[in-house]
Every structure is written in C-alpha cells, then in structure tokens.
Amino acid sequence: MTDATQTAVLAEGVWKIFNEGQSGEVTALQDIDMTVQTGEFVSLIGPSGCGKSTLLRVIADLTEATRGEMTVAGVTPHEARQKQLYGMAFQQAALFEWRTVRRNVELPLELMGWSKDKRRERALELLEMVQLSDFAEHRPWQLSGGMQQRVAIARSLAVDPPLLLMDEPFGALDEMTRERMQNELLRIRRETGKSIVFVTHSIPEAVYLSDRVVVMSPRPGRITDIVPVPLGADRDEDTRESDDFFHAVTAVREALRGRVGGAEARARIGEV
C-alpha cells in the first residue's frame, strides 16, 4: 500500500486560522512546510497551544487547512481518510467498553464491510503483535491503561494503513509503562515499516522514537526548527543512557528555548 511518491505527508504553506475575519481570530498554524518520508518517524513537539495537535488533525482531515497544500500518501487528506490510508491513536484509548478487546480491534474492519471470519483472523493477528492474545475476549475496562493503549494501537493498524497518526498516545501513562510502550511502538514500527507522525510534549520520548523532531512554538503556531536524531534504527534501553541520546535531547531542548539550531549540541551527536 506504499505510495509511489515516497512522501507519507507533504505540507506546503499550510495555514489554519480559527474565526478568520472575526473577533477572536486565532492563527493556529502559520505557513507550515513539512515532509514526512515513507517509513519515517517524525515527532511534533512544542508547548501547549503551538498547534501540534491541530497540524495532526489537518493531516487526518479532522479539520481543514485554511490555506496551503496538504498531501497525505499522494492524495488529499479527505481522500486519504475516505480510503483509510492512515490509522489514528489518541491520548484516550477510546475503546468501546461494550465490546470485547477483539471486537474493538475489529471495529474499523467492520465499518469497511469485512467478513466476520476475516475480521476475527486479522484482529487476533494484531492482538498477538501487541502481546494481548490472552485478553482478546476481555472487556476494555478489565485492562490497565497501558494495555488499553496497546489495544488502541492494534486497532489503528487494523486496515494496514501506510501511515499512523498518534496524538500523545502515551500522555496519560506513568513513566515506566510509558517507556515500555515506546519500546513496543519501535518494535511494531520495525515489523510493519509504517510511516508515523507522533505528537508529544515529552522531549525524551520524541528523541527516543523519532528520526526527526519537528519543534513548534505558539502564538502563532509555527515550525521553528527540525532536529534530526541520528541514533540509528536499533534503539533499546541502552540508547536512553547513551551520550548521543543526551546530546539529541539537549539539541531539542535548545531548539524549544528558541536557540535556533542548538548547533553546538547537535554537532556533538556521534562525536565519540
């Protein structure tokens, strides 16, 4: 299902203005240029109100750009949504509590009219991937927060979309669970080769997961810097304690403080 154009997301001069021309006009996104290559993991980071969630919602066609061009897997966001070219995960797992875990994962397939047997097979396959096979017939409310979020990730992968859009999916989890979930996500990414756009407000999380970190700043919401994270594809617990990781965290932190470049810290990545 990979698109030939090799870009998962392409934003050119995207603006989002709420209440344009009225009192209370808010520029949520100002002139956003951004590319996410196929197979790339890109995080959007910034303080609240910087428009990172809005940008994700424009990509997902949950809201429309006021101006500019947005292309998702080679088509418009609207087409991408209609064709189910992306899967989405939110901060709340948003599982339907009256459905079993398995039938929650089946939901998008059901809406696309898959047959019962195929749905079941696919859901069980995905639950195995997120290591919840034993809980297929449980109800979501019998699961812990981390497990619920794994179900939500399995559900976002159900139709096998080339792109995953994640809006602070681990934001409500405790630190330990959160780090475990990050490892899970990297493993799933290695196994599936998805392109991922990930919204977060945690610097270490963004650095640990991403190939590039897009740093945004508020009022008006705009991209101030894009920090590459050359930590390689195989990251594990040791990565978190490496000097390169530390330097990358510093580079993102500097960028967030408005010191464009964070050049010094960036230069030190891979120095040793």
Add this chain to the structure above:
Amino acid sequence: MSSIATDDRPRRSSGLGRRLRNGGISLLWALAGIGIAVLMWELAKWLGTIMSMPFNTSDMTMPHVWTMIAAMGEPEVRGSDTTVLEAVISATLRSLLLAGGGFIIGAGVGLLLAVIMQRFLFMERGLLPFVIASQTVPLIALAPLIVGIGNRITIGPIEWNTTYSVMFIAAYLAFFPVSVGALRGLHAPTATALELMRSYAATPGQTLRKLRFPSSVPYLVPALKVSAAAAVVGTVVAEISTGVRGGIGRLLIEYARQITSQPAKVYVAVFGALAMGLIVAALVAALDVYLTRHLPKENSA
C-alpha cells in the same frame, strides 16, 4: 472508556455470584417490607379501638388484612362462578397488555424523536419545547379529547376502538422520559470517540449504530424505568377517565362503589394494580440486566 490505571495488571471483573447474592438480599428486604406494612396496618386498626386516631380505622374503610385475603376467594357477584381474585387477575392482565403496548409504542416514538433531534440540531431546537410542553397538559383534560377524536377515525377496515385510546394515552406519557433520556445518551460519546469514527469515514448511520446507541444505554435504562411506570399509571387513569371495560382501572371504580357491602373487595383490585406495577418494574429490571451485561458494574441506577 474511562479510567486509567497506573499499574499494568488486568483488573478483576465483577462476578455473577455477587449479583445473585445481592438479588437474594433485596428479595429478603422486600418481603420484610411487606411484613412491616401489614403489621403497621393492623397496629393502626388496633390503636383505633383504644384511642382516637386522626383517621377512620373502622372495618369499612380499613378492613383487616385477613378479610382482604378472604375477599379474594368470594364470588365476584352473588351466584357467579368467578371469584374476585380471578376477576382481578384477568383485569390486571388485560391492563398489563394495554400498558405494555403503550410502553412499547411510547418508547419507540421517544427513541425515534431522540434520533431525529440528535441528528438535526434545528429539530432539537424546534421539537424539544413541544416534547416538554406535551407533558404539561393534564391527562384528565386530554383523555376525553383523545377518545372523542379517536372514535371518528377509521383506517381502512380498522375501526378505532376505545382500547386504542387507552394505549395512546399510556404511550403519550411513556414517550417523554425515553425521548429526553435517549437524547442525552445519544450525545454522550466523547469527542475522541466521535473523531475516531470520523477518521474511519463512518457514515452517520454507522456512527449511530456502532457508537451512539450503545453509548446511550446507561441513560436509556433509567428513562425506560420511569417510562414504564408512566405507562402503568397512564393506563389505569385512562381506563378510569375513558370508562373502558375489562381493565383494572374500571374494576377499581366498580369495586369502590361496592364499599358498603364488600369493603375488602376494592383492596383486592388495589393489589392487582400494585402487582401490575411490580411486574412491569421487574420486566424493565430484567431488560436492564440484559442491556448492561457488558458494562462495568460500578454504578447502578
């Protein structure tokens, strides 16, 4: 969808055993309640014999409990084969049927209105005031009107009969709690759940079936309870005010007139009306258990 645990262990589910045990305890309390009511009744009568009471405790207005039980076995009218109890049971069943019909029609209409109001904001704005106003019209004023209009209606081969008027009145009272409760329930899904459905490019119909209806259940169940009770009261009152024969409402009036000759008889009819309410309540409770069987059991209405 809700709570977020900080540990990563699965939580325990609540068992059927606990529900049954709770059910048994409730039954014991209910029986104890009836026992206490009987004792208070007889106590009041006994006190009436030794001191002056603020109300009449004579056998005419307050017959002994055992007199009421004995009255059940007496023939309904002198020389007839049917006992009072049999007459009351058959009248109760008939009214139950009407109340049930009114409840189903009312709940159906209420649900339909809720769906329409949820789907179109202008319908909610336009319709809701009428829905609320409909319940401020006193039933006593409405009943003769409905019978009067109804009697002139003929739809093809079907001729309106007064029984339909009774069912209509029951439905008229029953639809309101359901429409208001269901409307709240249909609005209940979180913004995230709705966005999720939107990200799936789900149609409004799919969102309604897969998300809004199931989300509305916790709101719908209490509404159905109120609605069922309203249908029962509506049926009895409608039977009385329209003069329809064969139901418990009419029987109450008839037996009340015979209070001088057989004072205990009317109480048997009262028990019939009570039983009808309890049966309906039990049916709705069973529906509650069925509809909420997969939901967490922390809260019960």
